[in-house]
Amino acid sequence: MRHEAAPAGTNGGNTPNTNHDTDSTVRITYVCDECHRPVQDGDGYVHLQYPPAQADAGEGEATEGEATEGGGFPMVTAATMMEQSKRPKPPPTTTVPTRHWETHHRRRCDPDPYGDDYWIAVERVRTLVDLANRTKHLSEKRWFPTTDWPDLVVRALWSVPWTFGGSH
Numbered sequence: 001m002r003h004e005a006a007p008a009g010t011n012g013g014n015t016p017n018t019n020h021d022t023d024s025t026v027r028i029t030y031v032c033d034e035c036h037r038p039v040q041d042g043d044g045y046v047h048l049q050y051p052p053a054q055a056d057a058g059e060g061e062a063t064e065g066e067a068t069e070g071g072g073f074p075m076v077t078a079a080t081m082m083e084q085s086k087r088p089k090p091p092p093t094t095t096v097p098t099r100h101w102e103t104h105h106r107r108r109c110d111p112d113p114y115g116d117d118y119w120i121a122v123e124r125v126r127t128l129v130d131l132a133n134r135t136k137h138l139s140e141k142r143w144f145p146t147t148d149w150p151d152l153v154v155r156a157l158w159s160v161p162w163t164f165g166g167s168h
Contacts, residue, residue: 028131029159030122033102034109039122044105047119048147099143101152131156 104110
């Protein structure tokens with residue numbers, strides 16, 4: 001149960017006085033990146049290529065405690081450690097490739113409908129409250145900062161018919 005000092009949209013606190021209740025009456029419109037038509041509930045999702053297990057290591061490199069492609073763990077000998085200590089270390093990178101969130105109709109527009117993607121049905125992020133809750137949930141994922149989720153949120157907010165006004 002939610003308790004608040006003043007209902008949303010009534011300007012009873014720091015909430016701007018808007019023409020709608022942010023809980024459920026305003027619906028976000030998601031537009032398919034392929035056909036550019038709105039995606040209805042049950043007919044699509046927002047998704048991104050699922051982060052690989054080695055997202056923080058190099059592509060395909062096994063690090064300490066991670067399995068190799070064959071399922072075993074890398075063998076580290078004293079000779080290997082000595083050899084690695086003599087190699088110059090590459091400079092640290094400060095940029096991380098950004099994974100792009102996309103919106104598609106299920107199967108008919110998704111270029112890889114059976115891909116291993118992280119997806120969220122549009123009906124699960126249809127309202128502003130849903131979007132805020134999903135943002136909180138995603139922010140707890142280790143790979144979240146490497147995505148362009150804020151761009152998707154901005155597109156979602158642009159789809160909402162915002163008007164300000166009313167009596168104070």
